[in-house]
Amino acid sequence: MSEAVVGQTDxxxxxxxxxxxxxxxxxxxxxxxRRTFLTTGGIAFAVFLVxxxxxxxxxxYDVMEENATSLLTGHxxxxxxxYPEDSRxxxxxxxxxxxxxxxxxxxxxxAVAPRVEAFxxxxxxxxxxxxxxxxxxxxxxxxxxxxxxMLASGHTLQGPQEAVLGTVLAxxxxxxxxxxxxxxxxxKEGGVAALVFTVVGLLETGMADLDRxxxxxxxxxxxxxxxxxxxxxxxxxxxxxxxxSQQVVRRLRAALPATLTVRNWDQVLPELRxxxxxxxxxxxxxxxxxxxxxxxxxxxxxxxTVFERTREFGMLLAIGMRPGHIMGMIQWEALFVxxxxxxxxxxLASGLTLWxxxxxxxxxxxxxxxxxxxxxPDRMYPAFSWEAMTVAPLVMLVGTQIAALLPSLRIRRLKAxxxxxxxx
Amino acid sequence: xxxxxxxxxxxSRTYQDDSVPVRALVDVDFEVARGEFVSxxxxxxxxxSTLLNIIGxxxxxxxxxxxxxxxxxxxxxxxxxSDLRLHKLGFVFQAYNLIPVLSARENVEFIMQLQGVxxxxxxxxxxxMLEELGxxxxxxxxxxxxxxxxxxxxxxxxxxxxxxVLLLADEPSANLDSTTTEELLxxxxxxxxxxxxxxxxxxxxxxxxxxxxxQVRLRDGRIIEDSAREAA
Numbered sequence: 001m002s003e004a005v006v007g008q009t010d011x012x013x014x015x016x017x018x019x020x021x022x023x024x025x026x027x028x029x030x031x032x033x034r035r036t037f038l039t040t041g042g043i044a045f046a047v048f049l050v051x052x053x054x055x056x057x058x059x060x061y062d063v064m065e066e067n068a069t070s071l072l073t074g075h076x077x078x079x080x081x082x083y084p085e086d087s088r089x090x091x092x093x094x095x096x097x098x099x100x101x102x103x104x105x106x107x108x109x110x111a112v113a114p115r116v117e118a119f120x121x122x123x124x125x126x127x128x129x130x131x132x133x134x135x136x137x138x139x140x141x142x143x144x145x146x147x148x149x150m151l152a153s154g155h156t157l158q159g160p161q162e163a164v165l166g167t168v169l170a171x172x173x174x175x176x177x178x179x180x181x182x183x184x185x186x187x188k189e190g191g192v193a194a195l196v197f198t199v200v201g202l203l204e205t206g207m208a209d210l211d212r213x214x215x216x217x218x219x220x221x222x223x224x225x226x227x228x229x230x231x232x233x234x235x236x237x238x239x240x241x242x243x244x245s246q247q248v249v250r251r252l253r254a255a256l257p258a259t260l261t262v263r264n265w266d267q268v269l270p271e272l273r274x275x276x277x278x279x280x281x282x283x284x285x286x287x288x289x290x291x292x293x294x295x296x297x298x299x300x301x302x303x304x305t306v307f308e309r310t311r312e313f314g315m316l317l318a319i320g321m322r323p324g325h326i327m328g329m330i331q332w333e334a335l336f337v338x339x340x341x342x343x344x345x346x347x348l349a350s351g352l353t354l355w356x357x358x359x360x361x362x363x364x365x366x367x368x369x370x371x372x373x374x375x376x377p378d379r380m381y382p383a384f385s386w387e388a389m390t391v392a393p394l395v396m397l398v399g400t401q402i403a404a405l406l407p408s409l410r411i412r413r414l415k416a417x418x419x420x421x422x423x424x
Numbered sequence: 425x426x427x428x429x430x431x432x433x434x435x436s437r438t439y440q441d442d443s444v445p446v447r448a449l450v451d452v453d454f455e456v457a458r459g460e461f462v463s464x465x466x467x468x469x470x471x472x473s474t475l476l477n478i479i480g481x482x483x484x485x486x487x488x489x490x491x492x493x494x495x496x497x498x499x500x501x502x503x504x505x506s507d508l509r510l511h512k513l514g515f516v517f518q519a520y521n522l523i524p525v526l527s528a529r530e531n532v533e534f535i536m537q538l539q540g541v542x543x544x545x546x547x548x549x550x551x552x553m554l555e556e557l558g559x560x561x562x563x564x565x566x567x568x569x570x571x572x573x574x575x576x577x578x579x580x581x582x583x584x585x586x587x588x589v590l591l592l593a594d595e596p597s598a599n600l601d602s603t604t605t606e607e608l609l610x611x612x613x614x615x616x617x618x619x620x621x622x623x624x625x626x627x628x629x630x631x632x633x634x635x636x637x638x639q640v641r642l643r644d645g646r647i648i649e650d651s652a653r654e655a656a
Contacts, residue, residue, distance in 0.1 A: 020534070020537045020538075024523065024525060024526065027525035027526070028525055030525075031524065031525060311519070311521065312521070312523070312524075315515075315517060315521035315523075316523075317506070318480070318482055318509060318515050318517075319509060319510065319515055319534075319535055319538075319582075320506050320507065320508075320509040320510025320511070320513075320535070320538060321506070321510075321538060322503065322506055415482070415483075416482045417477045417482040417483045420482075420517065420521070
């Protein structure tokens, strides 16, 4: 303000005390309690809904990722650099024992399962079917993945010359426990690989592809039969925390030669990652709609506030309050409304999430098959995550400030003399 | 310092009312000396509120110049006009226009807070003003808990607590009964006579006019009579 305007007065000049605006903003909330409760309730409802659903959604993703990766693939895989694309039998990890030791010594790695993967013709008596032969170290597999424990009958691999078959493959071959199965394939150098195993167990994973084609056999015999030395196709790795698997991937890439590729689970199972991304996007759209509706309702509420208090604003302008300060007052009101709503919504959502983290939501019998197909358990458990707890509150906080700002922009154009004549 | 608090020279103001030009003020010359108690009287549409608004920096003339306490208003920006109102003028409105969520004391302190007066001084001046106007018992009540007369007294306290050079009152008695109006007018006269507060009020209430020592009558945007007289 120019000195000419106030030079002859005896009062001190100074800015508006922020606390004054804050205090009026807070008290104004309770002038129209019903409207405040409705606006606050809307924000609380949106925050509760979005936080709770996001927690459930993220919890489901955690379960899906863990279930999918712990079934067969592991959290991380090491392979020959070209094997993921070509899947050619000769593209192996050479000096596998040495690589295995390096991987085991990497921080974050809990277990490593070396595998030889081959396609072969399997025969029992007169029947023959194509099969995926997996040469495994059964003890390492049991520490790394779950599928080897999913036996429908018999027992797992315990000694040489033993094989475990998928239930559907066994049925197609007409094989029973104790039967001999002949495996014929092509060795690394082009020779014939011929092996004979005794069926000691039948696997039922619930995954059609595995149950229809899988034949598990001891790693040394498969390596020998298919002409491999100290070579494997895949090292399936379990890490201590799936959320930090990318860190382990970085460490492994630094430790292993460039002839090998290290892939995180989302590269090994891209369809799972894509499915989660698509589902996340759908969720975001739904959450966006819910929050947009509440923000529009808040805009309506603040439009009413600004129109109803036009005369009051005219008075404030007349006695010398700046339009910006009046707008600041409205913004404080909006902040209080959103903070109240967010606090209520977060408290309700946190309570529900914590409770459901213990008891879960039972999906019902009809959902069990569907759940298994998508690597899900038959109960849904939410996950307590910062993402779930912060996104909706922040969006609502900003949304409510914008909702208050839009109608209060009118105050900048308000003429005090006209406003004082307004109905109020 | 000039002895004139208000100096309006040849001011005109025309409004557009449904595209029809309405001449609210026509070539008006008007001056108010320090310490005067002036009533602007006239029927509705005579231009008295427009003149009051222009003096108060709430409206701008289409032509002519306005000075308040030696400051030319025509050249001031909107923010400078805000500051002028905050630091030099006091307003009393027809509908009291107190801030409903603040107590009487807080309403009186409000403008001082806007001015940045320290808390201790603010509280003391507000208490003293409420006591001076006989409403100290209402200090903690909010406007909704007070009668119209009490609210208007709080409005007067708010308007004069910062010692403005000019108190502008627009139909201050419009919502008051005759007894309360008389009490308010005695208060205004006391402030004028004992404290030297310069007062300009727009009114069509004969009782208010009778308390002013100078009556200015307007009709159709022109001053038709300007007379000093013995107040009631």
